[in-house]
Amino acid sequence: MKIKLRKQFHSEVATASLNDIMFxxxxxxxxxxxxxxxxxxxxLLPRSGPAQALTKQPVVLTITEDKSYYINKAKVSQAQLEQxxxxxxxEMPEPTVVIRIASALTVQDLVDVMNIGAKNKIKMVxxxxxx
Numbered sequence: 001m002k003i004k005l006r007k008q009f010h011s012e013v014a015t016a017s018l019n020d021i022m023f024x025x026x027x028x029x030x031x032x033x034x035x036x037x038x039x040x041x042x043x044l045l046p047r048s049g050p051a052q053a054l055t056k057q058p059v060v061l062t063i064t065e066d067k068s069y070y071i072n073k074a075k076v077s078q079a080q081l082e083q084x085x086x087x088x089x090x091e092m093p094e095p096t097v098v099i100r101i102a103s104a105l106t107v108q109d110l111v112d113v114m115n116i117g118a119k120n121k122i123k124m125v126x127x128x129x130x131x
Contacts, residue, residue, distance in 0.1 A: 058096040058098045058125070059096070059097045059098070060073075060097075060100060061099050061100065061113065062101075063099070063100070064102055065102045065105065067105070071084050071088055085097060085117075085122065086120055096125060097122055098127050099113060099114070099124055099127060101113070110126070
């Protein structure tokens with residue numbers, strides 16, 4: 001006599017924990033992608049002999065506590081400052097001025113000089129001292 005079971009067993013995959021696993025994988029890859037540098041591509045570059053060094057020499061503007069202006073160690077009056085900066089940056093493909101300003105001066109003094117660069121499309125960089 002053959003006994004027949006009323007309930008048939010179906011195979012089933014438990015997917016309740018897959019949501020948690022996918023969330024942790026997504027979180028892991030997001031964190032790793034922000035930490036890694038995406039612009040790193042290792043390439044073996046060709047070799048060459050000694051060549052001309054391409055160095056970009058910026059114009060250095062120094063402002064002392066008594067508001068004396070120096071462009072590359074040459075003293076300049078405040079009235080001629082803009083014209084002398086333009087003349088010093090004329091031959092540069094990407095004009096850059098490094099500003100060395102005394103810490104005793106006000107922020108307005110710095111902004112006045114940086115406005116010259118903004119008006120003439122000259123990149124201004126503020127030089128600071130390491131702590």
